[in-house]
Amino acid sequence: MAHALIRRTLHAAAAAVVAATGLVAAGATTATPARAAVTCGVLFDDFSYASASDPALAQRGWHIRTSAGGPGVPGATWSAGNVSFPTVDGQTVARLQATTNGTGAGTTHAEMSLPDRRFFEGTYFARIKFADTPVSGNDGDLVNQTFYTISPLRYAMDPIYSELDFSEYLPNGGWGATGPTNFQTTWYTYQPDPWVQDRQYSSQSRSIAGWRDVMATVSGGEVRYYIDGQLVGTHGGKFYPRQNMSIDFNQWFIDLTGHSGGTSVWHENVDYVFHAKKQVLTPAQATARVNAFRAAGTRHTDNVTADNSCTPAETPPPAGGTTRIASNWNNKCIDVPNWNFADRQRVHVWDCTDGTNQKWQFVDGTVRTENNKCLDVADAATHDGAAVQIYTCNGTAAQQFVLSAAGDLVNPQAGKCVDIAxxxxDNGAVLHLWTCVGGANQKWRRA
Structure with a gap:
């Protein structure tokens, strides 16, 4: 990359300053209870929104940029109207549109982000449809189609600045490239004026137009970048991120030197985004996790915490793998009474058997029966004594559980432990949530 990268972070310093808030285990008012494990969490969104003004978009934390500034063409507009949610190839997508007539005033960009900085180590995965040509108008524009994470730059050469560019696709080149090129860049820091950059990058000098699986894993001082399951870059050392970041997608023009008249319209389409905090998945595992969400009818889930001391959810067993969940106190197993898998059936403990009513699967932060019902906190309650039951899997926080290394089976929304009441x-003792105190009646294991 002969030419210095034009950075987006002048905007990020303003737009990604939402205070990071993590899930904290609820504490009891009595003396020194044990702190419940905080699950790291999972994000999945397949962008099933009616429009950019759909209230669910903001409720789920998404921000559509309208503020002026870099990166890209001076004087261009970042337009909320450039983000939409049409159906493409049978799936609802997030569409980012960029347009230009060759002037700054006639140029529009698009950006959407999760600006609350909760995202650090783990697996990042998105399915993106890149474009080599505009949907209308003349070709030739130096456009950038992106997926990345970023933190604010506090000042020039900020030593804890962090940014991971999973994909910056330039279909007509730019930054010294003369043809279609895709970049992955891991940033240490930079200075905007005069321009000084300190980064590590990889690139592929070929077209990646069409649907592509863009993935990265961040763990153990190493960032590994993948396109369609193929490793395309391994970065690390001082460039490894040093703080939490936001998740962002945008499309913008580097400059207007490639424009040849009229108005050109470009589209970048994003089918879904997935992140598993502090879990390193293979491309096949990440794809399986997404497929499992869709098979269960889950359109959105997000319980990712900003707390980097969190306990990652256990990687689920292979498809079809099941386990019993036994009490460390009395060696009885969590059981669905009399094989009654109706919604709102409360669960209890019983002598362990090989029955299917005691077989569970750990899938994407849920605990599921073999017939795809989920362990559930009744009415999404968070108080001591809230009933633990089964219910049709629906992707809500009431169905998220993590079995920690300490043996606590925790619902992160409540910050409370599954407890033998x-x-x-005896056989038939019901389960409920209770403040985690480290008691033997709150300790569980796979059996």
Whole structure:
């Protein structure tokens, strides 16, 4: 990359300053209870929104940029109207549109982000339809189609600045490239004026137009970048991120030197985004996780915490793999009474058997029966004594559980542990949530 990269972070310093807030385990008012494990969480969104003004978009944390400034063409507009949610190839997508007539005033860009900085280590995955040509108008524009994470630059050469560019696709070249080129860049820091950059990058000098699986894993001082399951770059050392970041997609013009008249309209389409915090997945595993969400009818879930001391959810067993969940106290197993898999059936403990009513699967932060019902907190309650039951899987926080290394089976929304009620040692003792105190009636294992 002969030419210095034009950075987007002048905008990021303003737009990504939402205070990071993590899930914190609820504490009891009595003396020194044990702190519940905080699950790291998972994000999945397949962008099933009616429009950019759909209230669910903001409720789920998405921000559509309208503020002026870089990167890209001076005087261009970042337009909310350039983000839409049409159906493309049978799926609802997030569409980012960029347009230009060759002037700054006649140029529009698009950006959407999750600006609350919760995202650090783990697996990032998105399916993106890149374009080599505009949907209308003349070709030749130096346009950039992106997926990345970023933190604010506090000042020039900020030593904890962090940015991971999973994909910056330039269909007509730019930054010294003369043809279609895709870049992955891991940033240490930069200075905007005069321009000084300190980064590591990889590139592929070929077209990636069409649907592509864009993925990265961030763990153990190493960032590994993938396109369609193929490793295309491994970065690390001082460039490894040093703080939490936002998740962003945008499309913008580097400059207007390639424009040849009229108005040109470019589209970047994003089918879904997935992130598993502090979990390193293979491309096949990430694809399987997304497919499992869609098979269950889950359109959105997000319980990712900003707390980097969190406990990652266990990687689920292979498809079809099941386990019993046994109490460390009395060696009885979590059981669906009499094989009654109706919604709102409360679960209890019973002598362990090989029955299917005691077989569970850990899938994407949920605990599922073999017939795809999920362990669930009744009415999404968070108080001590809230009933634990089964219910049709729906992707809500009431169905998220993590079995920690300490043996706590925790619902992160409540920050409370699955507990054998009243220390009842008998078959049929019901389960509920209770403040985590480290008691033996709150300790579980796979069996």
């Amino acid at each position: 009243e220390w009842n040692p």
